[in-house]
Amino acid sequence: MNEVKQKISACIMQRLARYYLCVQRLDSQGAVWVSSQELAAELELTSSTVRQDISHLDFSGISKRGYEVEKLKTILCGVLGLDRINPTVIVGAGNFGRALLLHRNFRENGFEIKAIFDKDPKLIGKNIESYYIQDIKNLTEVVREHKAKIGVIAVPSAAAQETADNLARAGITGILNLSTADIQVPRGCMLVHSRILLDLIRLAFYINM
């Protein structure tokens, strides 16, 4: 267990992820230095919060200049677990499954999709760009072969729990659930729910004020 990471609360971690995406963009735009004030403005925070958050990292800025963009990117990458390939599989080759599979952004951040599965015989074997849809029966085998750690549930709600069970049994340790079902996972497996509906509800709350 990483000592630095243990001191990072869920709430700080989420901001670190956002700093990461921000410095990634700044870096690609050629920025060399970024101050706590600039980061704060980008993410609608105070510069105090930014400095506090960054102080948790094994990294220092420089007075008068701020933080070195490239170094900060590298440090955040490491802390967030993005300094490696995180082999991922997708279960369900419907629209959501395909969307994730083809979205470059995930791959670019190390979420390398190793396979996509479905149980529909009409879909199995079909190609999606360089992938072909595999039979869900091969899940365990493929997950082990590729040492996949992350699994995305993109099946209809009714099949979500069964899919989660299969993923956990195959050795997946992190599940992203894009279905609307509430599912249970065994200890040692981390579950994150997609929040698209919650996001829409957030919009509904504020626009109907």
Add this chain to the structure above:
Amino acid sequence: MNEVKQKISACIMQRLARYYLCVQRLDSQGAVWVSSQELAAELELTSSTVRQDISHLDFSGISKRGYEVEKLKTILCGVLGLDRINPTVIVGAGNFGRALLLHRNFRENGFEIKAIFDKDPKLIGKNIESYYIQDIKNLTEVVREHKAKIGVIAVPSAAAQETADNLARAGITGILNLSTADIQVPRGCMLVHSRILLDLIRLAFYINM
């Protein structure tokens, strides 16, 4: 401006949305009463938090029995702005756009999708179930006709800002951005970013501990 709603912090509101999805399920399962303890267990909170949150609503429970599921559902529905149709349009008929269009869950919660747009001549006019893909040029007209309030950006990042501008100009007041671009919207327009990549990063952080 609704007085009850103004006292509700963003953090409480997000939990109210989760209570809503939970009591919606309980109701469909035939549950009549639910206690703060039960809700707390479902959402991994304390019963104190649940009672505090619900005390912000114009609604009371009953000692020894808890909260009436159906009434709580109705109240939450009203507070969250889900007691009406929230007419929605989708821009971009790629996989994400289609996935949202066909996902029953959104429609069931009042996010009635009025139209889906694209700028690709090869897609315009094509059918997706009972919809046909419309020319983005008709956006303003269609948004006004249906009094659409919510717009979903499901176009490639490069076109996201332009799409946001068009949506805002057409009178959309809430935007859900599924692209990875950082976009700006005028005052009076609420912007919510999809967090799928952030969710994946959250998984990466914890599974690589």
Add this chain to the structure above:
DNA sequence: TAGATTGTTAATCGATTAACAATC
């Protein structure tokens, strides 16, 4: 009635912000 559960107050906890010496 006895017991369970609410609503609410007060205490605690943690997150955010302000402030400022250190430093480049």
Add this chain to the structure above:
DNA sequence: TAGATTGTTAATCGATTAACAATC
């Protein structure tokens, strides 16, 4: 040097929890 920005401490703020009288 003068001025800007960090890192860090202490203060503030808000969210969560504990506790308990009221009540069904």
